[in-house]
Amino acid sequence: MLSLPGFRPQGESPLYRQLYDYLREGILKGQLAPGTRLPPTRDLSRELGLSRNTVVSAFEQLLAEGYLEARVGDGTYVARTLPGQWEVRPLPEGPSRDGRRLSRRGEELARTPVTLRRKRGSGAFRAGLPDFRAFPMKLWARLEARHWKLAPDELLNYSDPAGYYPLRESVAAYLQTSRGVVCTPEQVIITTGSQQGLDLAARLLLDPGDAVWVEDPGYLGARGAFLAAGARVVAVSVDREGLDVAAGWRLEPRARLAYVTPSHQYPLGVTLSLRRRLELLEWASEQSAWIVEDDYDSEYRYRGRPLAALQGLDREGRVIYVGTFSKVMMPGLRLGYLVVPPDLVEAFAAGRALMDRHPPGPVQAVLAEFIREGHFVRHIKRTRGLYAERQQVLLEALERHFGGWLEVHRADAGLHLAAWLPQGVDDQEASRLAAEQGIEALPLSAYSLAKLPRGGLMLGYAAFTPAELEEGVATLREALTPLMRTIP
Structure with a gap:
């Protein structure tokens, strides 16, 4: 009859769980061979100094998970169906020796940065952050408490992958008046930050091998999204007028997509001139190409009114507009948005659903009210x-x-x-x-x-x-x- 002299209870976890873990590890490592008969629960409880209920609970869990099998009138045995290769081994460090590897896309994702590595707790002059101390936290907390108290089922259940409709209405109204974006609420897709918007656009609009114009220097997160989609990145220089469209024509006239930050180029800070904007739209029209306009911090313009978006000049539905609440409110909110041409709405909503189903409902509702009541502006x-x-x-x-x-x-x-x-x-x-x-x-x-x-x-x-x-x-x-x- 098997005994368990090596079992020693320790720690704060329940005793039945400790016994379960001990037996399970012994089975997986082959120390308790398939077909081994275990002592009756009454005998084992006396041997280990445990209550019989503790031993019964451990056995029941192992039986339920298939590690043990009970034979009527004959006792409890280690299951015979456990193959020897189930033995637990430590995970390998470094490259796998058994042929396992990432996919090509996975390898590209793993080595492609979204941003530069930063030291934890670094101080001035970290870029791209608003002042959290200036945000009306108490007001936000009151709105949030109100919505959690009265949250209807539609905010707690699975919902529209394109986003909470009142928030899409608020975003569309805001963009029309402040940015000159031409859109309806139906064209707004709520995303988990602008990075998800860029990734979604790359997945839906690009095939592996397609050429993409990117600003150089430019935003690493956009470049990474396109590389991860298998695209061929074409670095187009930036001067005082922004992206050099003529240089893009020379380098790769048949590019499938162009990525720009026209209102405030990242990281140089220049503005894409009207002449270049029109040239870019003309190129997109001639080549049946797409333009992704990343309008990441356009709210903060200190001279005159904020510049109208490039999307407002688009008459053919070539521009995908990307926006975020990270720079105005806080990155941790993880909410952004896309404005897509009407004929792409269903495709983008379906792609959004495959990523993470939908954005969190209650947070969207709070933000919609925050905008609607004028607090955002x-x-x-x-x-x-x-x-x-x-x-x-x-x-x-x-x-x-x-x-x-x-x-x-x-x-x-x-x-x-x-x-x-x-x-x-x-x-x-x-x-x-x-x-x-x-x-x-x-x-x-x-x-x-x-x-x-x-x-x-x-x-x-x-x-x-x-x-x-x-x-x-x-x-x-x-x-x-x-x-x-x-x-x-």
Whole structure:
């Protein structure tokens, strides 16, 4: 008769679970061979000093999962149907030796970054973040509590993959008045942030091998989405007028899609000129191509009204408009949206459903009310003034500490500045020195496929108080002093 002298209860988990785990591991490792007869529960409980109910509970769980089998009038045995190859082995480290590997698309996904790796807790000048302290958290909490208290079934059940219709109505109305986007609520698809929107567009509009124009330097998340879809990325240079459409024509006239950030190019901050916008639309019309317009932070324009979206000039349904609430509210909200041509709505809704069924209902409902009651627009107006002031503080601090050594110009829009280094200074090294002092100043060269004429750093300012910006610039000056000595 088998005994279990090796079993020693320990820890806080229930005793039946500890006995279950012990027996299960012994079975999977082959220590309890198939066909082995186990002691009666009464005998085993006396041997182990456990209650009989504890042993019975462990046996019942193992019987239910097929590790044991009961024979009427003959006792309990280890199941004979367990194959020897079920033995538990540690997971391999590094490349698999048995031929297992990722798919080609999986390998591309695994090595394609969405953003640059950041040090946890890095301070100024992290780009792309709003100031969470400026967000009306108490108001949001009251709206959220109200919706959870009164949440109807439609918010708790499976719902429309395109999103909560009142939110789609609010987004469409906002975009029509503030961005010049021409759309109906039906054309709005709510996404889990703009990155999901880019991934969805890449999956639905591209075949493996299709060419895609991307801005260079440009947003890594977009480039990654297209590469992961198997597309061939064509780096198109950016100048003071934005994407060089003529260069795109020369490099790959038959591209299937062009990705642009026309209102505030990422990361350089320039605006796509009207002439270039019309050229881009003309190219898309002639080639039957698509344009993905990423309007990631257009709410923050500090001179004049926000520029009208490229989508508003589109008369043929060639533009897929991408927006996000991450820059205005908070990235953790994970809500964004697409505006797609009417004939693509059903396809995009179906593709959205395959990703994660639908966005979370209660959060959508809270956001819809937040917009409908005017809180969203008031928050934008308040933070627009706040961020404009902080940009000015950063410019003045950079001038005092660096003089002309860093070339930085006032930006008409956005949440960061591009600071250009002198010729010959490696921006990767400058970024590394800054990181050693706890400063995040990402190198512009990291966003470019081609070699930039000179290096630069991306300096975010929106998430930091004037005092934090002043301290950050002083620390950056200290960090870059070794480089400044080499090039006065």
